[in-house]
Amino acid sequence: xxxxLTLIACIAVVVWLHSCAPTAQVxxxxxxxxxxxxxxxxxxxxxxxxxxxxxxxxxxxxWTGGWYGMYGLQWRQIGEGMRDMLTTSLFNSNRYIVLERxxxxxxxxxxxxxxxxxxxxxxxxxxxxxxxAELLITASVTEFKGSAKGxxxxxxxxxxxxxxxxxxxxxxIDIRIIDTKTSQIVAATSVxxxxxxxxxxxxxxxxxxxxxxLGGFSNTPIEKAIRVCIQKAVEYIVSQTPAEYYRHK
Numbered sequence: 730x731x732x733x734l735t736l737i738a739c740i741a742v743v744v745w746l747h748s749c750a751p752t753a754q755v756x757x758x759x760x761x762x763x764x765x766x767x768x769x770x771x772x773x774x775x776x777x778x779x780x781x782x783x784x785x786x787x788x789x790x791x792w793t794g795g796w797y798g799m800y801g802l803q804w805r806q807i808g809e810g811m812r813d814m815l816t817t818s819l820f821n822s823n824r825y826i827v828l829e830r831x832x833x834x835x836x837x838x839x840x841x842x843x844x845x846x847x848x849x850x851x852x853x854x855x856x857x858x859x860x861x862a863e864l865l866i867t868a869s870v871t872e873f874k875g876s877a878k879g880x881x882x883x884x885x886x887x888x889x890x891x892x893x894x895x896x897x898x899x900x901x902i903d904i905r906i907i908d909t910k911t912s913q914i915v916a917a918t919s920v921x922x923x924x925x926x927x928x929x930x931x932x933x934x935x936x937x938x939x940x941x942x943l944g945g946f947s948n949t950p951i952e953k954a955i956r957v958c959i960q961k962a963v964e965y966i967v968s969q970t971p972a973e974y975y976r977h978k
Contacts, residue, residue: 772823776974779828779862780816783808786869786903808870810940811902811955815866818963824970826977828862863974864915865907866966871919872901898924898946898954904962906969916969922958924950 785808812831820827829836836859843853874897900922906915939947939955946952 774975775824775826775977776864776970777826777828777860777862777977778819778864778866779830780812780819781830781865781867783812783815783902784867784869786871787873807943810943811868811870811959813940814943814955814959815868815962818959819866819966822963822967824967824975826860828860830862833859862909864970865909867905867907868962869903870900871903872899872921874899898922898950898952900951900954900958902958902962904965906966915971916965918965918969920958920961920965922954922956922961924953924957 809831816827816831819825836854840854840856842848844856901919903917903919905917907913908915939952943952943955946955
């Protein structure tokens, strides 16, 4: 009888651990799967794109500026962090020429400095050479949640309970791929990332450290939910980019 009870307990632990793994879902499908798209190393032509601003559409608690604004902070900080992660992940997919737009003002200032005649001749950045994006990726954060239950000392960061006990993270974003020539939406979907874990183990999705603006969520289910959501967004963008956009070296 003891052996049977022990076996049942082991099975229950395995099922519980499996249920705690981070999950994500894309609410619309179509086109080739990411497995098909990444079956072989890609060294062919690339599509040229830029990543736009992440907007806050959560509107938590009826406060202006979304839930982030409830704590006297600017949502753009967390939005910029997620934008940075998406930009880096798209670049690392090796399928895109990713154009810098967040720091475009700095690029223009450097070109203006070269045009002023104060930079050594032949080393200045010429005007009129900035590439235009053929595709623009825009995103809106529609859900951003975190909770903690059970025992253990926990803290609240931006309204999200983290640290101690069993913790959950949930994030949802709407993604649009836009043709900049026609303003036509090429593809659009919603992506959700969920994570439940016991303790604060690290994540294996979307490598690299979190941006500074998201640092408060490091080693938490919130980080896992963000990473898996960004990863699924990249997979969707790769699978939905029409073949005719892949024409640049």
